[in-house]
Amino acid sequence: xxxxxxxxxxxxxxxxxxxxxxxxxxxxxxxxxxxxxxxxxxxxxxxxxxxxxxxxxxxxxxxxxxxxxxxxxxxxxxxxxxxxxxxxxxxxxxxxxxxxxxxxxxxxxxxxxxxxxxxxxxxxxxxxxxxxxxxxxxxxxxxxxxxxxxxxxxxxxxxxxxxxxxxxxxxxxxxxxxxxxxxxxxxxxxxxxxxxxxxxxxxxxxxxxxxxxxxxxxxxxxxxxxxxxxxxxxxxxxxxxxxxxxxxxxxxxxxxxxxxxxxxxxxxxxxxxxxxxxxxxxxxxxxxxxxxxxxxxxxxxxxxxxxxxxxxxxxxxxxxxxxxxxxxxxxxxxxxxxxx
Ligand SMILES: *Cc1c(COP(=O)(O)O)cnc(C)c1O
Numbered sequence: 001x002x003x004x005x006x007x008x009x010x011x012x013x014x015x016x017x018x019x020x021x022x023x024x025x026x027x028x029x030x031x032x033x034x035x036x037x038x039x040x041x042x043x044x045x046x047x048x049x050x051x052x053x054x055x056x057x058x059x060x061x062x063x064x065x066x067x068x069x070x071x072x073x074x075x076x077x078x079x080x081x082x083x084x085x086x087x088x089x090x091x092x093x094x095x096x097x098x099x100x101x102x103x104x105x106x107x108x109x110x111x112x113x114x115x116x117x118x119x120x121x122x123x124x125x126x127x128x129x130x131x132x133x134x135x136x137x138x139x140x141x142x143x144x145x146x147x148x149x150x151x152x153x154x155x156x157x158x159x160x161x162x163x164x165x166x167x168x169x170x171x172x173x174x175x176x177x178x179x180x181x182x183x184x185x186x187x188x189x190x191x192x193x194x195x196x197x198x199x200x201x202x203x204x205x206x207x208x209x210x211x212x213x214x215x216x217x218x219x220x221x222x223x224x225x226x227x228x229x230x231x232x233x234x235x236x237x238x239x240x241x242x243x244x245x246x247x248x249x250x251x252x253x254x255x256x257x258x259x260x261x262x263x264x265x266x267x268x269x270x271x272x273x274x275x276x277x278x279x280x281x282x283x284x285x286x287x288x289x290x291x292x293x294x295x296x297x298x299x300x301x302x303x304x305x306x307x308x309x310x311x312x313x314x315x316x317x318x319x320x321x322x323x324x325x326x327x328x329x330x331x332x333x334x335x336x337x338x339x340x
Contacts (some may be wrong), residue, residue: 001197006157008204013134015159017166020192021173024121024143024156028054030190031139031158032091034168035115039086043119044074045282045294046301047093051119052281055091063087064282064291069300072096072234072248076104078297083108089115092137096234097149097242099128102136109137117141120159124150125211125243134159139169144200149214149243149314150207152200155192213315214244220319221247221311224326228333230255247311250304256336259307265332266309271325274310 002020010018021027028050032041037060043051045064052062066078072095079090090109092100100118109116120126121143123133134140139162144155160166173190176183203210222233234248251259259275266273280301281287282294295302311325 027156094123149245152196
């Protein structure tokens with residue numbers, strides 16, 4: 001079942017190799033090691049902390065670059081500023097499933113002789129210039145955790161068009177075994193199990209329907225939240241495909257209520273809104289103590305981190321729930337205006 005899932009994903013993403021793993025974090029670690037990254041690697045701070053941890057765990061220093069506030073993706077100008085003689089690579093993240101600036105990052109990597117890979121944990125079902133995410137950079141890393149649009153309960157995969165890199169990663173995920181008794185490489189246990197692959201095959205059959213539902217929900221949220229002062233729903237790029245899994249709001253400075261007050265009110269009503277990825281990886285340990293001034297180079301990351309609310313989405317969310325959430329948000333904001 002793992003082999004069938006790998007083949008189906010490779011076919012779907014139009015990439016030569018899909019190497020399935022036990023989760024996205026181990027898949028990141030194995031990809032980083034197989035690529036030979038060392039020294040410093042440039043990553044966004046505005047991502048799930050696993051992107052940085054996968055480097056630090058292996059003795060590599062994550063160096064945080066800032067984002068473009070319009071897309072929440074890495075800003076190539078900031079990436080250039082963070083390059084030092086110790087830099088060996090860049091890990092772009094396709095945040096909220098929107099493609100990172102693939103072309104600009106490829107240019108920077110080529111210019112400076114850096115390796116480029118992508119954390120595509122949010123980007124199953126996304127495209128860049130009409131091509132499925134999965135083929136860009138040296139490799140791309142997916143997470144199939146239960147919280148992601150496509151899930152295998154726990155799971156992940158690395159996709160690549162590089163035959164040699166794929167072979168190295170296949171060895172690394174299974175202790176370096178080639179055949180029963182022949183260990184030819186250092187390795188770890190990164191294997192996906194059959195039960196997870198079975199879950200993946202079932203979900204893959206339903207993925208297009210899941211995306212349709214997410215798109216309907218995204219449109220319903222946009223309609224229902226329109227007109228609430230200071231609340232903006234982050235756009236998806238209409239020219240590219242996306243799973244529409246993330247409903248990302250920005251609570252602007254013109255909103256009469258703070259982001260945290262909105263989150264607290266939603267939580268009080270059992271609505272699991274999240275502040276992803278507050279306060280930014282650079283403010284999480286060990287990075288906060290190691291790089292106490294990193295925030296000085298990350299003005300947009302710091303600003304966005306104070307504004308974001310991610311609302312529930314997925315197959316168990318329907319228009320009735322969306323209307324309830326939106327009227328609650330309107331109530332929270334409008335009561336503050338009346339209170340003035
Ligand atoms: C979920 C996620 C990961 C980690 O994947 P797991 O499968 O949970 O280990 C890595 N990076 C990003 C951006 C993620 O959202």
